[in-house]
Amino acid sequence: MTDDDPLFEPIELGELRCRNRVVMAPMTRSRAAPGDLVSDLHVAYYGARADAGLIVTEGTQPSIHGKGYCRTPGLHDAAQVAAWRTVTDRVHAAGGRIVVQLMHVGRVASRYNKPVEARTVAPSAVAARVQMYTDDAGMQDCDLPEALSLAEIPRVVDEYAQSARLAREAGFDGVELHAASGYLPMQFLASNSNARRDAYGGAAANRARFAVEVMEALCTTIGAGRVGIRICPANPFNDVADAEPDLTYGALLDGIAWLGIAYLHVIRSPLRRLDAFALARRHFGGPIVLNDGFHGDTARAAIRAGVGEAVSFARHFIGNPDLVRRLRDGLPLAGFDRHTLYTPGPKGYLDYPALPLA
Numbered sequence: 001m002t003d004d005d006p007l008f009e010p011i012e013l014g015e016l017r018c019r020n021r022v023v024m025a026p027m028t029r030s031r032a033a034p035g036d037l038v039s040d041l042h043v044a045y046y047g048a049r050a051d052a053g054l055i056v057t058e059g060t061q062p063s064i065h066g067k068g069y070c071r072t073p074g075l076h077d078a079a080q081v082a083a084w085r086t087v088t089d090r091v092h093a094a095g096g097r098i099v100v101q102l103m104h105v106g107r108v109a110s111r112y113n114k115p116v117e118a119r120t121v122a123p124s125a126v127a128a129r130v131q132m133y134t135d136d137a138g139m140q141d142c143d144l145p146e147a148l149s150l151a152e153i154p155r156v157v158d159e160y161a162q163s164a165r166l167a168r169e170a171g172f173d174g175v176e177l178h179a180a181s182g183y184l185p186m187q188f189l190a191s192n193s194n195a196r197r198d199a200y201g202g203a204a205a206n207r208a209r210f211a212v213e214v215m216e217a218l219c220t221t222i223g224a225g226r227v228g229i230r231i232c233p234a235n236p237f238n239d240v241a242d243a244e245p246d247l248t249y250g251a252l253l254d255g256i257a258w259l260g261i262a263y264l265h266v267i268r269s270p271l272r273r274l275d276a277f278a279l280a281r282r283h284f285g286g287p288i289v290l291n292d293g294f295h296g297d298t299a300r301a302a303i304r305a306g307v308g309e310a311v312s313f314a315r316h317f318i319g320n321p322d323l324v325r326r327l328r329d330g331l332p333l334a335g336f337d338r339h340t341l342y343t344p345g346p347k348g349y350l351d352y353p354a355l356p357l358a
């Protein structure tokens, strides 16, 4: 540890005052209870990691229609607000900051994983050619989605806004829009999943319109200083493909530039020729949180070089609840068992120990 360790300088991401620049990246862990409720498991899990400068929760559906996987938590009713409150209280009691990641999966969904009255919607009626696990029927193809009508789009935007309002009621410091991983906002952004011929399809600015409108609604509802967005330009995950990612993400970031949001969370692009971090810098004036494959030294180097202002870690946080201390003190990092990433219960979730204090 050195006194001038850039990972441990405090930072303000909009209204979010973070005591260090180690961000816990969002991770779906599929432990929600019936009713899509978080529980004591989540209180213990997030509470143990509260010394991160900022925790971004697992992807959380803003409506019943936004659910696609099994056992993901929701944030759209009073019981879910009360349950999340126990998590945010624990994190705040430990001096941490926590935002909820709003994840509407759109067409990456199986009807086996959602209530019967929930719909599977997307920009166009084009199925994602991927399979997903369901508790009731094993591996299943994703549903063929219904294309959202022009009249329905503002209602989906409003689902996000209402969820953001509930996030503040639940004690969250803010929200992060999940616009990566091939979920609903990225289905609008990508040219293979968006075949619309109206104002939401075609040119890059049109494909970006949905995500821009959601960001505007989130900022209007809880204030721009409490809103972030996560992107991963040109990631093909969940069967999205974009013929012109530079233009698409330039249009998105230009579209939200005036909002003055808290931060931009950028995942390294798998497309070799595309430097997503540099693209983010060109089109975004606020703080950038970098992600994907970092360890302590590369994170420090990236902050020192001005690539981004903070770095998020996902996998290292699984087996290292005390990751922040380990990074600070140069202690070895533990691995994790991938077989228990998404299984219910505490195994593989709460049983990774912190290192004993010297």
Ligand SMILES: Cc1cc2nc3c(=O)[nH]c(=O)nc-3n(C[C@H](O)[C@H](O)[C@H](O)COP(=O)(O)O)c2cc1C
Pocket: 025, 026, 027, 028, 029, 057, 058, 059, 101, 103, 178, 180, 181, 230, 267, 291, 292, 293, 294, 312, 313, 314, 315, 316, 341
């Ligand atoms: C188990 C697991 C679940 C994940 N769930 C989410 C999620 O809900 N939302 C999201 O934006 N990214 C999710 N990711 C991606 C991570 O946030 C991160 O981008 C990725 O793991 C690369 O960062 P890392 O090298 O620090 O692990 C998940 C990753 C893992 C390993």
